[in-house]
Amino acid sequence: MERILVCGGAGYIGSHMVRRLLDEGFDVTVFDSFETGHREAVPRGVEVFEGTLNDPGDVRRALKAKSFDAVFHFAARIQVGESVGHPSLYYGNNVAGTLNLLRAMVERGIGKFVFSSSAAVYGTPLEIPIREDHPLAPINPYGWTKRMVEQILADFWRAYGLASVSLRYFNACGADPQGRIGESHDPETHLIPNILKSALSKSPGPVTVFGDDYPTPDGTCVRDYVHVCDLAEAHLNALESIWNAPGARAYNLGNGLGFSVKEVLAAAERVLGMNIGYRVAPRREGDPAYLVADSTLAMRELHWRPRFASLEEILETALRWHRRPRY
Numbered sequence: 001m002e003r004i005l006v007c008g009g010a011g012y013i014g015s016h017m018v019r020r021l022l023d024e025g026f027d028v029t030v031f032d033s034f035e036t037g038h039r040e041a042v043p044r045g046v047e048v049f050e051g052t053l054n055d056p057g058d059v060r061r062a063l064k065a066k067s068f069d070a071v072f073h074f075a076a077r078i079q080v081g082e083s084v085g086h087p088s089l090y091y092g093n094n095v096a097g098t099l100n101l102l103r104a105m106v107e108r109g110i111g112k113f114v115f116s117s118s119a120a121v122y123g124t125p126l127e128i129p130i131r132e133d134h135p136l137a138p139i140n141p142y143g144w145t146k147r148m149v150e151q152i153l154a155d156f157w158r159a160y161g162l163a164s165v166s167l168r169y170f171n172a173c174g175a176d177p178q179g180r181i182g183e184s185h186d187p188e189t190h191l192i193p194n195i196l197k198s199a200l201s202k203s204p205g206p207v208t209v210f211g212d213d214y215p216t217p218d219g220t221c222v223r224d225y226v227h228v229c230d231l232a233e234a235h236l237n238a239l240e241s242i243w244n245a246p247g248a249r250a251y252n253l254g255n256g257l258g259f260s261v262k263e264v265l266a267a268a269e270r271v272l273g274m275n276i277g278y279r280v281a282p283r284r285e286g287d288p289a290y291l292v293a294d295s296t297l298a299m300r301e302l303h304w305r306p307r308f309a310s311l312e313e314i315l316e317t318a319l320r321w322h323r324r325p326r327y
């Protein structure tokens with residue numbers, strides 16, 4: 001049985017990964033600082049190391065716990081706006097913290113790594129849909145941290161033989177179809193949870209739409225929404241691909257379908273069967289008009305097929321969680 005360390009396994013995407021790994025029969029250990037993660041998101045019985053990537057001692061202790069076959073790395077600070085105001089926090093946590101982890105992996109001879117990268121590595125796209133060979137030109141420190149780690153991974157492969165796959169997620173969304181875990185960030189900045197929280201609150205207020213003057217058909221930003229369970233699936237495929245052909249590669253993960261903010265609102269109205277009010281606010285700093293993935297490479301090389309392609313289906317799973325959030 002393969003032993004996997006999941007860094008950030010108490011967070012939104014990491015906790016879905018943990019469930020999937022358990023379902024597949026892997027031996028799973030979680031490493032998390034619980035800064036933004038939730039203890040309740042980790043199933044009972046899973047070994048948890050509380051510690052921070054910022055402390056090399058914490059990282060070494062966790063890696064010594066077992067002879068891990070691979071590390072899945074979700075732990076990061078994730079707010080684009082915050083990264084602009086606090087770059088030190090982002091480079092410290094996302095780059096220096098990851099470097100601590102990678103150094104400890106090399107020390108321990110653990111040679112397989114799957115990294116949560118982001119569409120933010122592309123910055124403002126020159127072409128849509130975005131392919132992996134699009135220039136990497138982040139426009140905020142968060143995106144730079146992802147790009148820097150991808151570079152470190154390429155160099156660690158060449159120098160130390162540490163094999164990796166960087167998965168560039170587009171907009172992660174949805175929740176465990178059984179409603180056991182879901183998205184819970186504080187503050188919540190993501191569109192879908194904000195719409196659902198607003199619609200389900202006792203005194204529903206309008207959803208804030210950041211900008212309706214973008215060069216898109218309805219003036220609101222277009223994004224590629226990809227289900228969190230499809231992201232988890234891609235990690236399993238990525239692990240298999242490292243086993244079969246080690247290297248340092250990066251793949252886009254998206255559905256290839258673009259939905260505007262107003263289209264997401266309309267889909268949420270259909271799923272909820274109610275009107276959802278919104279108010280238009282100024283553009284949010286650093287939001288590109290369009291982000292849509294070309295995931296052909298992941299489909300071809302990782303044999304990945306997103307199962308949740310319909311926005312309604314994605315929203316239904318998110319809604320199941322938001323009706324009864326447990327944390």
Ligand code: NAD
Nearest residue numbers: 008010011012013033034035036037052053075076116172
């Ligand atoms: P999250 O905040 O829910 O989870 C991150 C987890 O990492 C939390 O449990 C947190 O406590 C832990 N963590 C953070 N810093 C740590 C540290 N220094 N040491 C130990 N643990 C630490 O975030 P998420 O939405 O699940 O995102 C997971 C990953 O996916 C991140 O790397 C993020 O950049 C990437 N990503 C997310 C999205 C998205 O739409 N949510 C899109 C692209 C990429």
Ligand code: UFG
Nearest residue numbers: 118119120170171189190191194208209210221261284287
């Ligand atoms: N939006 C609103 N109102 C809200 C929240 C968001 O109008 O309350 C809009 C945003 O302006 C954006 C779209 O909805 O146009 C999607 O915003 P999200 O915050 O849900 O997601 P982002 O596209 O900003 O961010 C995601 C990931 C980041 C990643 C980024 C680019 O969360 O990690 O994609 O890849 F950096």
